[in-house]
Amino acid sequence: MEFITLAFRFATYSLALLFAALLLILGLQMVGVLKKVPFSYNIRNLFVRWRITLMTALAFTLVVALMTVMLAFVNGMYKLTASSGVPGNVIVLADGATDELFSNLGFGDIKQLEFHPEIVKQDGKPLISWELYVVVNQPILVRKCPKCGELVRVNRFGEKLLEHGEPSCPGSDLPITGTRGRRFIQVRGLEDPVISAAVHNLDLYEGGEWFSPACVAPLPGGRSGQFAVQAVIGEGLARELGPDQGKKSLEVGDVFDLGPNRWIVTGILRSAGSTFDSEVWTKFQMAGELFGKNTYTTCVMRTEGPEQAAALAKDLKENFKSPAVNATPEPEYYASLNSTNEQFLGAILIVVAIMAIGGVFGIMNTMFAAIAQRTKDIGVLRILGFAPWQILVSFFLEAVLLAFLGGLLGCALGLLANGWTASSIIASGPGGGKSVVLKLVVDGPILLSGMVFSLVMGCLGGLLPALSAMRLKPLDAVR
Amino acid sequence: MIPRPIVQIEGLHKSFSRGSEKIDVLIDLTLDVPEGEFLALMGPSGSGKTTLLNLIAGLDSPTSGTLIVGDQEISRMSETQLARWRTRHVGFVFQFYHLLPVLTAYENVELPLLLLPLSAAERKRQVLTALDLVGLSNRLSHRPGQLSGGQQQRVGIARAIVTDPTLIVADEPTGDLDSKSAEEILDLLVELKKGLNKTILMVTHDPRAAARAERVLHLEKGRLVRETSLYDLHPGGLNGDAVTSSPRRMEDVVREQP
Amino acid sequence: MSNLDAWILWYLDSPWRVIGAAVALLVFLLLVVYRDDWFFYARLMLKSLRRNLVRTALTSIATFVLVLVVTMVWTVLYVLDRVTAEKSQDLKAIVTERWQIPSQMPFSYAQPLSEGAAKETNDVRPSDSMTWTFVGGTLDPAKRTRENIVFFFAMDPAKLMRAERDERGNLIRTKTGKIVFNTMMDDLDQLSDSEIDLLDQACREMEKDRRKVVIGKERLAQMNKKVGERFTLHCINYPFIELEMEIIGEFPDGRYNQSALMHRDYILDAMDAWKRKNGRPHPMAEKCLNLVWLRVPDREAFRRVAEQIEESPDFKSPAVKCETASSGIAAFLDAYRDLLWGMRYLLVPAILVTMSLVIANAISISVRERRTEMAVLKVLGYRPGQVLILVLGEALLLGVAAGLASAAASILFINTYLGGIKFPIAFFPAFFIPLDALWWGPALGALTAFVGSILPAWSARQVKVAEVFSKIS
Structure with missing residues (x-):
């Protein structure tokens, strides 16, 4: 993160400097202190060679659009982790664990944490969330429709041919023939969902309710004695599972498969923009029993504010020994999940830098050709009394203008990617991580860096040809 | 002896349309060029002389009329057929030489031969012969940029004769040269005509260049207005035997030289 | 001897390899039969490329670096595709906890x-x-x-x-x-x-x-x-x-x-x-x-x-589950599907189009500068198709050479010096560029050169001799 802000700042400053210089020259020209080669000369020339202008600008457009989309992806990941933590929260994992997946708080005296004085109370109860986090490896089952031969998604009980457009295709009596990929569904078992929701600043959409203490409900449409496990799910996950049931998004009362059981949705979490968006929340005992993991993995405590949280984390790390724990203020914990982002960002920067070389050489080509075609013009201008540096500014401006047009188009194209959703994994290191659904975010800084990037390419690509134009001898040029 | 005509033109018509306006460049032109003649076309700008030359060389097609060169009706050929035909039958000399700057003199002359089914050895012999004829045997590996205008035009002529074409077409071959070089080039053309008995068509507006031809046609506004023959120009028969026998192969001539 | 047999059998196993070999043989034969012509064409193309060294260098470098990016991206995709491809013989099964x-x-x-x-x-x-x-x-x-x-x-x-x-x-x-x-x-x-x-x-x-x-x-x-x-x-x-x-x-x-x-x-x-x-x-x-x-x-x-x-x-x-190694890995990679999709269908095509644009740019500039030359060739009897081949060939020569150089350089540099591409996906520590890149590079160069130069080459083919010269004189 530091690296990118530094690089960004550097680029912005250098560009601002360059622009200031250009503006100064242009301003002086306008006031009439400096004679100038009319700017319309450059613009007309760009129009006269419209095909080559267009091709060069388009190359820029593509490079800039690609960069915008890639950065928007990483930006979305950063935005996600940044909005997931509550500043006053402290997350407690087992000593040595940096990822919830590998954490095991055991039973021991861990419940002692409840009595820590720093914890904020709500209605007399301490705001502390006891959680069990498991990732379930859920196969997506398919079978071949005998009528049309297509692979069709089904639920485990073979009840429907889901997402299948042919109503005439037969339904339920087909054997399941295989799996097509898998989902990694994150399940969080909670002791008291109301407290946990309060700790994480989340609530349910209208019409939803929390799972009951028993956490089971009769299976809708099932025989008597058939039950479904109650759960609350994130809205992102609801959208992802929806198509399985032929819906845009799951709603309260819908049933889905998870592990060996059937589950029923009792509520949808208002979780957009946080890592909880792709999670299933259920009763701790239920999750523990179903997935064979019956200790807490995580404990999240609410304090008054960031300072208290930092103090509490430090205190727990140093003084709590039964068992020893790894306590971190939540924002810090989520920031540690940015390690993948940083690696992606590194890879993207390399790719972008290499593509920039392509763009720079493209514009150099165009400008060299432009100068070769207009050698006579340059000679005439020089004989008319224009100084070499005025020729330089003129051609340099032409290159920058070309890059500017391309960059503008590229940013516009990249803007289309704003709001796309993509799935990815965020992790603090290899092995662990959370599957998340993130939104690509194209915002001001990204558009700005797209423009900065294309202008820098234009400057680099325009400088050399402009220098060569400047060095032409007037008499040689008109000959 | 009356030589058979190598170019037969009858009722030739060529018009261009510029926007809605139709411009007639050549109007109902009829002309025969006997084999072995050195013919000059003269006329003011826009009289249609270059257009006529381009038509005869197969670079452009007429609007109507017949155009027979050798024994082929070229006005009905496709572009690709014309290209093949040109390789064997027409050698073109340009005002601005138009040599490829990246190739040496030798390679420039070799260019048209590559289109013919010749072995490398045959090609080499022919290129050397042609360059020898124009007197540039010692400039084989020079690039056009390293040659003077007159020398470049000699390379251009060597390129035109290297395939032993029936017809040599020259568009203002001296137009870009100083008078001394121009004289040399004209001497060379006359020599080629005499020695090889090639038919030469030359467009020019330099009366001195035209004076070297056997017959001069004057065009104005797309029509033939006047014709001057060698005997009008040079009553004494300056160029010696005007019309001899059938054309001769380039190599035979070279072999005869001491 | 048995080695050779096995190799031949392996070679004949894939129709693509056989077709590829046949095409290569055909090209080779054509090259031999028409060697004089090709030599000449190649010489003319090389000389044309040499004429404007700056432009040739700029275009080659652009092609070189863009091929490099595509090679890197394809390496990642290639390795992932290979490990997730289902084998029919000698399979590896992975047993893990079911849920x-x-x-x-x-x-x-x-x-x-x-x-x-x-x-x-x-x-x-x-x-x-x-x-x-x-x-x-x-x-x-x-x-x-x-x-x-x-x-x-x-x-x-x-x-x-x-x-x-x-x-x-x-x-x-x-x-x-x-x-x-x-x-x-x-x-x-x-x-x-x-x-x-x-x-x-x-x-x-x-x-x-x-x-x-x-x-x-x-x-x-x-x-x-x-x-x-x-x-x-x-x-x-x-x-x-x-x-x-x-x-x-x-x-x-x-x-x-x-x-x-x-x-x-x-x-x-x-x-x-x-x-x-x-x-x-x-x-x-x-x-x-x-x-x-x-x-x-x-x-x-x-x-x-x-x-x-x-x-x-x-x-x-x-409970446990048993799956083939490839499907296990595929399931794991599923979490990255959007990222891989973006690499395959956004990044690579966009780079290829950029490359084509850069080449198209360079070739159209050079065709425009050489319209007279094209016309002269036509006057000398060169057929429109031959003019087209000259322009196309020039671009292809550049594209193939830059692509090959890029592939060879990336294999040498990335594999031996950098120790592979360190791309943080799944559990792969580094991706090594496969030898196949040696044909990806030239193929990519040729493809983009072809796409980029076909229009300029066509316009060179269409050059009207009479028009060019009437403008000059």
């Missing part, structure tokens, strides 16, 4: 799973197997850093590498001079003889003394340790356990650069010792088998083995 991630099974599963849960005499048994236990630890518990954390694969060393040796310890070779050895690991069969020898010796050492470990070259350098040194590993996922270790070997450069390997019995014994001392089982005692690999001869055998395992009542708590 949970990470998979943690009791070690008591190891023995029956290794036999494919075969009970009856006519049940199918895997031809080979291997167990995996992941042990993560740090050299310095007080201050963990990326450098001092090591993840060990604990396994049976004999499964990693076992070469046949005679009584005197010499390697046994086949008649053709090949070492006879067995490995369950991928890519280890490409090792040189001396590397096999070293690795086999290391594995035999590990069997004698369980404290000995083998670590990847790069990992070792990051840990700042050398072969022969000893250290204490403070386990992270096995609390309270500390292991004394001695480094006796390193993995050769390549896929296992970041890996570390120990004897599985070492961690099992350590947990037993903990139990004896504390009077209760270690918290990880029932969770220390992470996965089991099985080798099966074909798909039918796989199906049978998978059925035996998944239906056996012995593996119910926790």
Whole structure:
């Protein structure tokens, strides 16, 4: 993160400097202190060679659009982790664990944490969330429709041919023939969902309710004695599972498969923009029993504010020994999940830098050709009394203008990617991580860096040809 | 002896349309060029002389009329057929030489031969012969940029004769040269005509260049207005035997030289 | 001789290879028959390229770097495609816990799973197997850093590498001079003889003394340790356990650069010792088998083995699943599907279009400058098609040369100097550019050069001689 802000700042400053210089020259020209080669000369020339202008600008457009989309992806990941933590929260994992997946708080005296004085109370109860986090490896089952031969998604009980457009295709009596990929569904078992929701600043959409203490409900449409496990799910996950049931998004009362059981949705979490968006929340005992993991993995405590949280984390790390724990203020914990982002960002920067070389050489080509075609013009201008540096500014401006047009188009194209959703994994290191659904975010800084990037390419690509134009001898040029 | 005509033109018509306006460049032109003649076309700008030359060389097609060169009706050929035909039958000399700057003199002359089914050895012999004829045997590996205008035009002529074409077409071959070089080039053309008995068509507006031809046609506004023959120009028969026998192969001539 | 036969058979196996060879042969024959023409054309193209060195250089460099990016992206996709492609022979099956991630099974599963849960005499048994236990630890518990954390694969060393040796310890070779050895690991069969020898010796050492470990070259350098040194590993996922270790070997450069390997019995014994001392089982005692690999001869055998395992009542708590290695990896990669989709369908095409644009730019500029030359060629009798070939050929020559240079340079530079592409996806430490890139590069260069130059070449073909000269004179 530091690296990118530094690089960004550097680029912005250098560009601002360059622009200031250009503006100064242009301003002086306008006031009439400096004679100038009319700017319309450059613009007309760009129009006269419209095909080559267009091709060069388009190359820029593509490079800039690609960069915008890639950065928007990483930006979305950063935005996600940044909005997931509550500043006053402290997350407690087992000593040595940096990822919830590998954490095991055991039973021991861990419940002692409840009595820590720093914890904020709500209605007399301490705001502390006891959680069990498991990732379930859920196969997506398919079978071949005998009528049309297509692979069709089904639920485990073979009840429907889901997402299948042919109503005439037969339904339920087909054997399941295989799996097509898998989902990694994150399940969080909670002791008291109301407290946990309060700790994480989340609530349910209208019409939803929390799972009951028993956490089971009769299976809708099932025989008597058939039950479904109650759960609350994130809205992102609801959208992802929806198509399985032929819906845009799951709603309260819908049933889905998870592990060996059937589950029923009792509520949808208002979780957009946080890592909880792709999670299933259920009763701790239920999750523990179903997935064979019956200790807490995580404990999240609410304090008054960031300072208290930092103090509490430090205190727990140093003084709590039964068992020893790894306590971190939540924002810090989520920031540690940015390690993948940083690696992606590194890879993207390399790719972008290499593509920039392509763009720079493209514009150099165009400008060299432009100068070769207009050698006579340059000679005439020089004989008319224009100084070499005025020729330089003129051609340099032409290159920058070309890059500017391309960059503008590229940013516009990249803007289309704003709001796309993509799935990815965020992790603090290899092995662990959370599957998340993130939104690509194209915002001001990204558009700005797209423009900065294309202008820098234009400057680099325009400088050399402009220098060569400047060095032409007037008499040689008109000959 | 009356030589058979190598170019037969009858009722030739060529018009261009510029926007809605139709411009007639050549109007109902009829002309025969006997084999072995050195013919000059003269006329003011826009009289249609270059257009006529381009038509005869197969670079452009007429609007109507017949155009027979050798024994082929070229006005009905496709572009690709014309290209093949040109390789064997027409050698073109340009005002601005138009040599490829990246190739040496030798390679420039070799260019048209590559289109013919010749072995490398045959090609080499022919290129050397042609360059020898124009007197540039010692400039084989020079690039056009390293040659003077007159020398470049000699390379251009060597390129035109290297395939032993029936017809040599020259568009203002001296137009870009100083008078001394121009004289040399004209001497060379006359020599080629005499020695090889090639038919030469030359467009020019330099009366001195035209004076070297056997017959001069004057065009104005797309029509033939006047014709001057060698005997009008040079009553004494300056160029010696005007019309001899059938054309001769380039190599035979070279072999005869001491 | 048999080698040649096998090679020919392998070669004829794919229709694409045969078609490719036929095309190559045809091109070669054409080149020979028309060698004079081609020489001439090639010479003319080269000379035209040489005329404007600046433009040629700029275009080549642009092509070079863009091919480089595509090669890198394709390398990642190629490797992932290859590991997820379903094989029909000699499959590897992976057994893991059915529902949970990470998979943690009791070690008591190891023995029956290794036999494919075969009970009856006519049940199918895997031809080979291997167990995996992941042990993560740090050299310095007080201050963990990326450098001092090591993840060990604990396994049976004999499964990693076992070469046949005679009584005197010499390697046994086949008649053709090949070492006879067995490995369950991928890519280890490409090792040189001396590397096999070293690795086999290391594995035999590990069997004698369980404290000995083998670590990847790069990992070792990051840990700042050398072969022969000893250290204490403070386990992270096995609390309270500390292991004394001695480094006796390193993995050769390549896929296992970041890996570390120990004897599985070492961690099992350590947990037993903990139990004896504390009077209760270690918290990880029932969770220390992470996965089991099985080798099966074909798909039918796989199906049978998978059925035996998944239906056996012995593996119910926790339940297990058995899948092919490729589908297991594919499932894992599914989490990255949007990212991979973006790389495949956004990044690569956009780069290719950019490349075509850069080439189109350069070639149209050069055609425009040389309209007169094209017209002269036509006057000399060159047919429109030949003019087209000249322009197209010039672009292709440039594209193919730059593409080939880029591929060769990237293989040399990235594979040997950078140690592969370090792209943080799944558990792949680094991606190595395959030799196939040697044809990707020229093919990409040719493709983009063709697309980029076809329009300018067509306009060169269409040059009207009369118009060009009437403008000049």
